[in-house]
Amino acid sequence: MPGDVRAGLPELKLYNTLTRTKESFAPIDPASVRMYVCGPTVYDFAHIGNARPVIVFDLLYRLLRHLYGVDHVRYVRNITDVDDKINARAAAEHPGLPLNEAIARVTFATEAQFHDDLEALGVLHPDVEPRATEHIAEMRTLIEKLVASGHAYVAEDHVLFSVPSMPDYGALSRRPLDEMIAGARVDVAPYKRDAMDFVLWKPSKEGEPGWPSPAGIAPLGRPGWHIECSAMSWRHLGETFDIHGGGIDLIFPHHENEIAQSRCAFHSGVMAHTWMHNGFLQVEGEKMSKSLGNFITIRQLLADWPGDVLRLNMLRTHYRQPIDWTLKGLEESAKALEQFFDAAAPDAYPRPAPAVLEALADDLNTPKAIAELHALKDHAGKKALGGTLAFLGFTDGPLRAWQAAKAPALDVDLTMVEARIAERIEARRNRDWAASDRIRDELLALGVALKDNKDGTTTWEPKR
Numbered sequence: 001m002p003g004d005v006r007a008g009l010p011e012l013k014l015y016n017t018l019t020r021t022k023e024s025f026a027p028i029d030p031a032s033v034r035m036y037v038c039g040p041t042v043y044d045f046a047h048i049g050n051a052r053p054v055i056v057f058d059l060l061y062r063l064l065r066h067l068y069g070v071d072h073v074r075y076v077r078n079i080t081d082v083d084d085k086i087n088a089r090a091a092a093e094h095p096g097l098p099l100n101e102a103i104a105r106v107t108f109a110t111e112a113q114f115h116d117d118l119e120a121l122g123v124l125h126p127d128v129e130p131r132a133t134e135h136i137a138e139m140r141t142l143i144e145k146l147v148a149s150g151h152a153y154v155a156e157d158h159v160l161f162s163v164p165s166m167p168d169y170g171a172l173s174r175r176p177l178d179e180m181i182a183g184a185r186v187d188v189a190p191y192k193r194d195a196m197d198f199v200l201w202k203p204s205k206e207g208e209p210g211w212p213s214p215a216g217i218a219p220l221g222r223p224g225w226h227i228e229c230s231a232m233s234w235r236h237l238g239e240t241f242d243i244h245g246g247g248i249d250l251i252f253p254h255h256e257n258e259i260a261q262s263r264c265a266f267h268s269g270v271m272a273h274t275w276m277h278n279g280f281l282q283v284e285g286e287k288m289s290k291s292l293g294n295f296i297t298i299r300q301l302l303a304d305w306p307g308d309v310l311r312l313n314m315l316r317t318h319y320r321q322p323i324d325w326t327l328k329g330l331e332e333s334a335k336a337l338e339q340f341f342d343a344a345a346p347d348a349y350p351r352p353a354p355a356v357l358e359a360l361a362d363d364l365n366t367p368k369a370i371a372e373l374h375a376l377k378d379h380a381g382k383k384a385l386g387g388t389l390a391f392l393g394f395t396d397g398p399l400r401a402w403q404a405a406k407a408p409a410l411d412v413d414l415t416m417v418e419a420r421i422a423e424r425i426e427a428r429r430n431r432d433w434a435a436s437d438r439i440r441d442e443l444l445a446l447g448v449a450l451k452d453n454k455d456g457t458t459t460w461e462p463k464r
Contacts, residue, residue, distance in 0.1 A: 348386030
């Protein structure tokens with residue numbers, strides 16, 4: 001029997017965007033907990049806003065594996081590798097190549113960059129990472145189901161979903177109809193029966209990637225964005241699954257349209273039982289944009305900070321709240337992480353302290369979980385602290401390497417430094433505070449800063 005609340009673990013509660021309430025999480029099958037999260041469109045380096053859902057749902061993945069067992073959780077995060085932005089970059093970067101070959105180069109290189117960035121952020125690989133172009137057959141099947149049931153129609157070599165055919169369309173975003181029309185990222189087209197209808201399939205232009213179209217359409221075509229995730233989640237998690245996640249910007253129209261497609265294709269009342277969305281990210285109080293000059297990629301940040309600092313900085317704000325990404329916040333996160341690792345016992349088994357687990361089980365309350373880390377640090381919970389940091393995805397190697405790289409070079413005899421520290425410890429043991437202070441000041445003048453720890457040890461680092 002996989003672990004759950006009946007085994008003495010805390011009850012997991014998650015905020016469900018669909019119901020606008022925090023609910024007790026009850027998986028469809030505790031032996032197979034299933035989660036889908038929308039992944040990147042691989043045309044360029046991922047920015048720091050892209051990192052937020054990746055880190056948030058990595059933490060949820062770790063928590064689910066702890067509560068239900070590693071072998072009883074299936075996490076799917078997709079790769080979108082068919083998109084107009086991909087086509088444009090491929091044509092610009094590889095003008096001498098056939099477009100399909102150029103696209104392959106761009107998408108595989110960008111996906112590799114993405115994986116390198118996530119590894120630095122301490123993110124686990126999902127159980128399945130499907131590519132959209134590998135699931136065209138599933139998309140065609142879904143589209144043909146929708147046409148056959150009257151939820152979609154063919155018009156001028158396009159297939160469109162008929163929004164009026166679904167009476168409760170809009171239940172996730174809860175937007176008024178006129179607002180949905182205004183906010184929908186859809187093309188104005190004379191062949192639409194309704195302004196809200198959206199594209200499931202469209203004809204490919206000359207030279208673009210194309211596949212045999214569904215529903216008897218002759219020209220080669222390619223899928224719309226929304227049908228991709230419906231097809232991949234169906235293929236790897238089934239018609240109905242437990243959790244669907246992503247950024248708050250995906251609620252409408254992407255997730256709303258996913259629900260419409262999947263529910264109408266399978267005549268079901270629900271696609272995912274729980275919908276989770278992380279809040280927006282700003283940079284120094286402003287919306288991130290290239291025009292403002294504050295557009296930051298994960299790779300750019302990793303050039304200046306270890307991934308663990310970026311990860312902690314992201315988790316200091318509750319996932320549903322907007323986050324303001326600031327230099328001050330990064331500095332505070334680096335200092336906190338240094339303190340945690342200084343106090344933690346190394347090589348502890350990756351198991352969360354009970355108080356941290358309780359906080360995470362309450363809708364991923366990471367601010368409270370981090371407060372509990374400080375409590376462990378301050379009350380000599382060394383083994384619990386080390387194990388909890390490992391469970392949360394933190395390792396001290398990158399931080400220590402970063403500290404060493406930042407530290408000024410020392411032109412001193414290290415054996416002498418250790419000998420003087422030993423003399424100072426003996427002076428303190430004899431309560432000779434004058435000698436203790438003198439040795440400390442002498443070493444500081446040589447560029448060696450001492451730190452007296454609560455457990456009676458003394459450590460040192462180059463003076464910054």
